[in-house]
Every structure is written in C-alpha cells, then in structure tokens.
Amino acid sequence: MLGGCNGAQSALAPHGDDAARVALLSWILFAGATIILLVVAASLALAIGGSPRWRQRIGGERAIRLGGIAFPAVTLTVLLGYGVWLMRETIAADPPAALRVEVTGEQWWWRIAYAGANGPFAEANEIRIPVGREVDFVLRSADVIHSFWVPSLGGKLDMIPGRTNTLRLKAERPGIYRGQCAEYCGGPHALMALEIVAMPEAEFAEWLKAGAGPAPAATEGAGAALFQSAGCGTCHAVRGTQADGTVGPDLSRIGGRRFLAAATLPNTPENLARLITHGQTIKPGNPMPEFRVFSADQLAALTAYLTSLK
Numbered sequence: 001m002l003g004g005c006n007g008a009q010s011a012l013a014p015h016g017d018d019a020a021r022v023a024l025l026s027w028i029l030f031a032g033a034t035i036i037l038l039v040v041a042a043s044l045a046l047a048i049g050g051s052p053r054w055r056q057r058i059g060g061e062r063a064i065r066l067g068g069i070a071f072p073a074v075t076l077t078v079l080l081g082y083g084v085w086l087m088r089e090t091i092a093a094d095p096p097a098a099l100r101v102e103v104t105g106e107q108w109w110w111r112i113a114y115a116g117a118n119g120p121f122a123e124a125n126e127i128r129i130p131v132g133r134e135v136d137f138v139l140r141s142a143d144v145i146h147s148f149w150v151p152s153l154g155g156k157l158d159m160i161p162g163r164t165n166t167l168r169l170k171a172e173r174p175g176i177y178r179g180q181c182a183e184y185c186g187g188p189h190a191l192m193a194l195e196i197v198a199m200p201e202a203e204f205a206e207w208l209k210a211g212a213g214p215a216p217a218a219t220e221g222a223g224a225a226l227f228q229s230a231g232c233g234t235c236h237a238v239r240g241t242q243a244d245g246t247v248g249p250d251l252s253r254i255g256g257r258r259f260l261a262a263a264t265l266p267n268t269p270e271n272l273a274r275l276i277t278h279g280q281t282i283k284p285g286n287p288m289p290e291f292r293v294f295s296a297d298q299l300a301a302l303t304a305y306l307t308s309l310k
C-alpha cells in the first residue's frame with residue numbers, strides 16, 4: 001500500500017488535470033468508505049452490546065429502509081453520475097490536440113511515433129512532451145491487449161488490437177512521470193514500463209526538430225561497422241544508416257534515454273552489454289535472441305557506439 005504513495009508513479013500524486021480529477025475521486029471514495037465502515041462498526045457494536053432500546057431501533061424496519069435501501073441507492077447513483085462525468089472530461093474530444101504522439105503496445109515495449117515538423121520519426125519507451133500543452137496519445141496494439149497508464153498524468157486506457165483509442169493528457173510541471181502497462185500481456189508484462197519526460201516548450205521543440213534528422217556520428221567507428229555486419233539493422237533502425245529494421249525498438253537516440261528494456265534497466269554500458277548477451281534473462285521470452293558471439297572488445301565497441309547515439 002505504501003508503494004502507492006511513491007510520487008514517481010502514483011495516482012495520488014497528480015501532475016495533470018485528469019490525474020487531479022482521478023485523485024479527488026479516490027479521496028472521496030476513501031473518505032466515504034471510512035465513514036460507512038465506522039457507521040457499520042458502531043451499529044454492530046450497538047446491536048451486540050447496546051441497550052434494548054437501541055437494539056430495537058437498529059433492528060427496526062425504518063432503519064433497514066433508510067440504511068439498507070435508500071442510502072445505498074442514493075450514494076451509488078450519485079457516484080455513478082460523478083464517474084460518468086469524469087470519464088467524459090477525460091476522453092479526448094474534437095478538435096484533436098495540435099501534438100499527437102502515436103503509441104503502439106508491443107510484447108513487451110512501446111513503439112512511439114511523432115509526426116515531426118520534417119517528417120515522421122520513431123522512438124521507443126521514452127515519450128517526450130512539452131509542459132502545459134494538451135497532447136493526444138493515439139493508442140494501438142500490435143499483438144495483444146495492453147493498457148497505457150501514467151498515473152501522475154491521468155487515467156488508464158486500453159490498447160486493443162484493431163482499434164485506435166485516444167487519450168488526452170497534459171503535464172502541468174516539467175518532470176519525469178513513470179507509467180506501466182496495466183493489462184496482463186504475457187510473461188514479462190510487469191517489465192513493460194515507460195517514462196514520459198515533460199520538457200519546457202523551447203527544449204521540446206529543439207528535441208522534436210533533431211528527431212527527424214540522422215543520428216549524429218551514426219556511421220563512425222568500429223561499433224558502427226559491427227552493428228551493421230552483425231545484422232542488428234535487420235530488426236533495429238538507426239536514422240542516417242543502412243539499419244532500417246522496424247521489428248524492434250528504434251535505436252537512433254538510445255544513448256539519450258534514461259532506461260533500457262522498456263524503463264526497467266538503468267541505461268549504462270554494462271546493462272546495455274548484458275541486454276545484448278543475456279536478454280532472455282532480463283526479459284524472458286522477448287523476440288531478440290541472445291548475442292553471445294561477440295568478444296569483450298567487440299561488445300565494448302558496440303555499447304560505446306549505442307551509448308553515443310543521442
């Protein structure tokens with residue numbers, strides 16, 4: 001329970017309008033449930049040990065009509081109305097927001113696509129958005145049902161195969177908001193996390209502009225050559241190189257991400273090397289085979305290359 005109070009991924013630490021509404025509803029429900037629990041406990045105590053007069057009152061028909069029928073009917077109707085109103089406020093309405101980010105759930109990572117000023121480009125697992133602006137997240141699935149949930153920014157919305165759902169979120173403050181796939185989607189479902197990085201508008205515009213261009217220094221050095229010759233580019237893309245695979249995450253800016261393996265592993269050269277050689281231990285069942293053919297020097301060159309892609 002205490003884990004839910006951690007600010008990094010908590011519905012009770014809202015940093016956006018939608019999350020604030022959900023948090024308010026949660027507190028109303030907590031408070032209401034507490035009051036009802038106390039009333040029920042007090043009634044029970046009276047029913048067991050109260051004076052005959054009190055016991056007669058509690059067992060009377062009037063108490064049952066009021067407490068057993070009228071009270072639940074009124075309370076649940078009001079809560080239902082409030083809940084429906086809350087959902088209407090949260091679902092993205094027309095016209096669409098100026099910034100749209102396409103997020104596709106995959107086993108077990110997040111494919112991200114930005115429209116970009118100079119053409120569309122791909123990212124993975126780390127979503128950047130500007131602060132204070134509404135963003136439409138266009139949610140799809142490539143395989144099974146996933147669920148997109150960043151508790152500090154808003155409610156969750158399922159990613160359903162064959163359907164497109166749109167969730168509108170706004171971050172009120174710059175910061176890093178952690179999210180999690182909230183629908184069981186196979187083995188390492190728990191290892192399918194993501195981060196939303198909310199940046200000041202100008203910084204974001206710069207980042208977005210850079211995204212459409214080739215990755216800097218993407219073709220230089222031994223690591224780059226090894227990346228090509230080992231066939232990494234069959235599944236992964238690095239902009240500005242021959243690597244244009246779309247099966248796995250786009251690696252054009254992998255060095256700039258805070259985490260690896262869908263926000264579950266800090267982005268260090270050691271972890272990157274381990275992901276290449278022991279990926280099935282880190283995320284069992286993921287589609288990438290383990291590459292243990294590299295020598296230590298080759299592995300170092302490869303991780304240095306990937307780390308340099310920012």
Ligand code: CUA
Pocket residue numbers: 105106108145146147181182183184185186189190192
């Ligand atoms: Cu994707 Cu659970």
